[in-house]
Amino acid sequence: VQVKAGAYSDELVQTAKSIASPGRGILAIDESNATCGKRLASIGLDNTEENRQAYRQLLLTTPGLGEYISGAILFEETLYQSTVDGKKFVDCLYEGNIMPGIKVDKGLVPLPGSNNESWCQGLDGLASRCAEYYKQGARFAKWRTVVSIPCGPSALAVKEAAWGLARYAAIAQDNGLVPIVEPEILLDGDHPIERTLEVAEAVWAEVFYYLAENNVMFEGILLKPSMVTPGAEHEKRATPETIAKHTLAMLQRRVPPAVPGIMFLSGGQSEMEATLNLNAMNQSHNPWHVSFSYARALQNTVLKTWKGRPENVEAAQKALLARAKANSLAQLGRYSA
Numbered sequence: 633v634q635v636k637a638g639a640y641s642d643e644l645v646q647t648a649k650s651i652a653s654p655g656r657g658i659l660a661i662d663e664s665n666a667t668c669g670k671r672l673a674s675i676g677l678d679n680t681e682e683n684r685q686a687y688r689q690l691l692l693t694t695p696g697l698g699e700y701i702s703g704a705i706l707f708e709e710t711l712y713q714s715t716v717d718g719k720k721f722v723d724c725l726y727e728g729n730i731m732p733g734i735k736v737d738k739g740l741v742p743l744p745g746s747n748n749e750s751w752c753q754g755l756d757g758l759a760s761r762c763a764e765y766y767k768q769g770a771r772f773a774k775w776r777t778v779v780s781i782p783c784g785p786s787a788l789a790v791k792e793a794a795w796g797l798a799r800y801a802a803i804a805q806d807n808g809l810v811p812i813v814e815p816e817i818l819l820d821g822d823h824p825i826e827r828t829l830e831v832a833e834a835v836w837a838e839v840f841y842y843l844a845e846n847n848v849m850f851e852g853i854l855l856k857p858s859m860v861t862p863g864a865e866h867e868k869r870a871t872p873e874t875i876a877k878h879t880l881a882m883l884q885r886r887v888p889p890a891v892p893g894i895m896f897l898s899g900g901q902s903e904m905e906a907t908l909n910l911n912a913m914n915q916s917h918n919p920w921h922v923s924f925s926y927a928r929a930l931q932n933t934v935l936k937t938w939k940g941r942p943e944n945v946e947a948a949q950k951a952l953l954a955r956a957k958a959n960s961l962a963q964l965g966r967y968s969a
């Protein structure tokens with residue numbers, strides 16, 4: 633069957649498939665310098681390039697990581713950075729059988745005319761940046777925009793989020809990068825799970841409408857959805873089974889089986905919650921690879937174990953491997969606490 637995607641179409645399909653391979657998921661370490669600074673501050677470290685390099689080196693040189701991790705999303709600084717011994721991080725990743733990815737959005741700014749909502753910048757110059765990132769070894773990209781339930785969401789904010797994601801996805805594919813499509817529906821709010829389901833269905837309907845309109849090849853994308861949960865301030869927590877039921881209902885209603893992989897974000901869930909919820913979703917047979925692309929739910933214990941001290945690096949790498957393995961088992965539906 634003919635699909636429109638230009639020069640890179642076969643490669644995009646291969647890249648997406650290798651990221652969505654059984655028992656593996658994505659390590660998201662693409663925090664901007666400002667966000668990385670917050671993580672470092674939590675263990676009393678200054679936000680210097682040296683400290684960011686030391687932390688990313690710890691993560692990316694963890695022995696055996698490629699067994700559980702198929703891709704790592706990097707911030708631009710890390711894509712061009714090396715270990716303290718001068719080995720490019722990109723080369724460390726390729727040697728470990730992990731595909732390098734790159735965050736390409738330029739972050740959120742207020743959306744005038746909306747209900748205190750945001751939009752995501754980064755389309756200007758995106759084609760040439762993607763071409764450069766490809767030359768540097770990146771093979772997939774990420775663009776994260778957000779939708780807020782307590783602020784609406786307004787029709788304007790949803791349309792802008794969906795259109796921006798679709799333009800980005802088309803440009804990334806045109807330059808050989810598999811786009812991760814991430815409209816994060818924030819956990820904030822006291823709404824019940826049914827409201828999250830309703831908003832998620834509306835957002836994904838619009839995202840797929842514009843992806844199709846922009847001739848994005850669905851076989852060469854990956855999704856990064858939020859799980860469908862009650863708002864973080866809702867009076868009752870939901871079980872992993874309830875979250876899995878609502879999240880899978882949303883995906884089945886909105887996501888074509890041509891999409892190879894669903895790589896969930898953790899969005900502030902604890903490490904254990906993120907693993908148990910993913911495991912619950914893999915108790916049924918799904919048309920897509922259902923896996924993880926976690927930042928906080930893979931890194932929280934690592935940071936606390938490391939504390940910025942060289943003598944703790946090995947223990948911190950063990951902590952990363954333990955979380956990666958737990959989520960790998962959850963991807964296969966075989967995790968037990």
Ligand code: 13P
Pocket residue numbers: 660661662705774776814897898899900925926927928929
């Ligand atoms: P969290 O898993 O911490 O929500 O991060 C998601 C993300 O978008 C990072 O790439």
